[in-house]
Amino acid sequence: MGIPMHQALDRPPQANATPAAQMADWPAQAFVLHGPNERLATAGLAQVLYEGSTIDLADRSGQLLDALRAQPQAPALLVGGLPFDRAKPCHLFQPQRRLPPTGWRPTAAKAEPALSWRIEAQPTRTRYARMVREAAEVLRHPDHRALRKIVLARSLLTQASGPISAARLLERLTGDQAVTGYALPLPAPQAGSISSAGTAAPYLVGATPELLLTRRGPVIASQPLAGSSRRLPNQVADAEAREHLQQSAKDVREHRVVVETIADMLAPCCRNLQVPKVPAIHATASMWHLGTRIEGQLKHPEDLATTSSLALAARLQPTPALCGAPREEALQWIRQHETVPRGFFGGAVGWCDAEGDGSWYVAIRCAHIEGESARLFAGAGIMADSDPEQEAAETRAKFNAMIDALDLAAALQLLERQAPL
Numbered sequence: 318m319g320i321p322m323h324q325a326l327d328r329p330p331q332a333n334a335t336p337a338a339q340m341a342d343w344p345a346q347a348f349v350l351h352g353p354n355e356r357l358a359t360a361g362l363a364q365v366l367y368e369g370s371t372i373d374l375a376d377r378s379g380q381l382l383d384a385l386r387a388q389p390q391a392p393a394l395l396v397g398g399l400p401f402d403r404a405k406p407c408h409l410f411q412p413q414r415r416l417p418p419t420g421w422r423p424t425a426a427k428a429e430p431a432l433s434w435r436i437e438a439q440p441t442r443t444r445y446a447r448m449v450r451e452a453a454e455v456l457r458h459p460d461h462r463a464l465r466k467i468v469l470a471r472s473l474l475t476q477a478s479g480p481i482s483a484a485r486l487l488e489r490l491t492g493d494q495a496v497t498g499y500a501l502p503l504p505a506p507q508a509g510s511i512s513s514a515g516t517a518a519p520y521l522v523g524a525t526p527e528l529l530l531t532r533r534g535p536v537i538a539s540q541p542l543a544g545s546s547r548r549l550p551n552q553v554a555d556a557e558a559r560e561h562l563q564q565s566a567k568d569v570r571e572h573r574v575v576v577e578t579i580a581d582m583l584a585p586c587c588r589n590l591q592v593p594k595v596p597a598i599h600a601t602a603s604m605w606h607l608g609t610r611i612e613g614q615l616k617h618p619e620d621l622a623t624t625s626s627l628a629l630a631a632r633l634q635p636t637p638a639l640c641g642a643p644r645e646e647a648l649q650w651i652r653q654h655e656t657v658p659r660g661f662f663g664g665a666v667g668w669c670d671a672e673g674d675g676s677w678y679v680a681i682r683c684a685h686i687e688g689e690s691a692r693l694f695a696g697a698g699i700m701a702d703s704d705p706e707q708e709a710a711e712t713r714a715k716f717n718a719m720i721d722a723l724d725l726a727a728a729l730q731l732l733e734r735q736a737p738l
């Protein structure tokens with residue numbers, strides 16, 4: 318049940334706030350979704366609604382939506398994130414107020430000082446490629462026939478010479494019209510600590526091309542992506558990369574596993590579920606992806622306990638685009654082999670209102686920002702015939718949007734003269 322928060326969390330910057338964050342003009346506990354189909358911005362925290370696991374979330378979702386009415390002065394809206402690992406705590410809360418859709422944008426005209434960076438790959442690219450090789454061997458092994466796909470992630474830990482502004486980062490990321498920018502305030506690291514505007518509150522900030530689930534009335538949709546190729550500056554080479562992706566048997570199989578799993582999970586609660594047989598191409602500024610839009614109508618939209626956008630997202634999350642298939646076996650492998658906990662990377666970020674409508678996006682192409690550090694994450698779907706070097710290169714390309722938004726390219730160029738990251 319919700320824990321009431323009596324403190325005024327949405328207060329103006331404190332005297333000891335860091336100058337860069339003050340310039341950013343970022344309201345406390347700002348939650349933002351900003352994309353071609355989604356414009357939502359909220360500030361403050363009226364009540365924490367749920368910090369249990371995703372495993373129990375679908376069963377609790379009806380109660381959580383009821384709890385929204387207990388705070389009538391706040392918008393009847395649940396916002397927040399589900400972590401990658403279903404056993405880890407979610408962070409779902411009712412905000413204090415809605416902001417105008419672009420009310421989160423930094424207003425200060427003052428240029429921020431350029432930051433200098435220390436960057437470390439965790440794990441290293443070589444170690445990541447070794448993990449991919451091991452995973453592909455397991456997927457080929459006759460004893461593991463049930464395991465069809467494992468998604469493996471890696472991270473870049475970056476340390477800046479000054480505070481990183483979540484608002485400015487989000488503003489730069491939303492320059493790409495094909496993605497949905499998001500900012501998720503994360504629970505403060507120490508129990509009971511309250512983050513106010515201007516302090517180094519932890520955030521997950523990113524720009525995702527992937528829709529986990531949206532629901533408006535009885536109509537639902539999901540748009541999984543899987544199968545990727547880097548965009549290239551030369552037009553002809555770029556068109557070839559796109560063509561090559563569409564023809565790639567490995568990528569089409571990797572994609573199909575995701576689409577089939579989502580369709581199987583949605584089918585029991587839907588009528589007229591439309592599942593295209595052939596994936597379309599989805600383009601972002603830095604990547605080509607295979608994508609499929611799945612659409613349907615809920616059989617019982619009035620049954621909020623099972624068919625709210627929150628309940629449906631809780632069942633779907635994480636799909637084989639982020640975890641693998643079957644989910645439990647792949648999750649087990651990831652827990653045993655990945656060296657950096659994913660936190661909310663590979664989870665979902667979104668909202669649900671008291672009527673069950675809402676949208677949940679896959680939390681990829683993001684960084685966990687805290688003070689002067691940012692941890693960037695990227696993953697790739699591993700199949701039995703995956704090439705470890707290609708998967709490492711694919712994850713490197715998936716970092717590019719965030720690298721550009723943080724202005725890391727120059728620092729990376731120096732590092733990559735010694736060895737590719």
Ligand SMILES: C=C(O[C@H]1C=CC=C(C(=O)O)[C@@H]1O)C(=O)O
Nearest residue numbers: 542543544545638695696697698
């Ligand atoms: C895991 C990520 O991407 C997923 C989404 C699109 C394509 C993917 C792929 O081709 O492997 C991944 O499944 C990521 O961006 O970190």
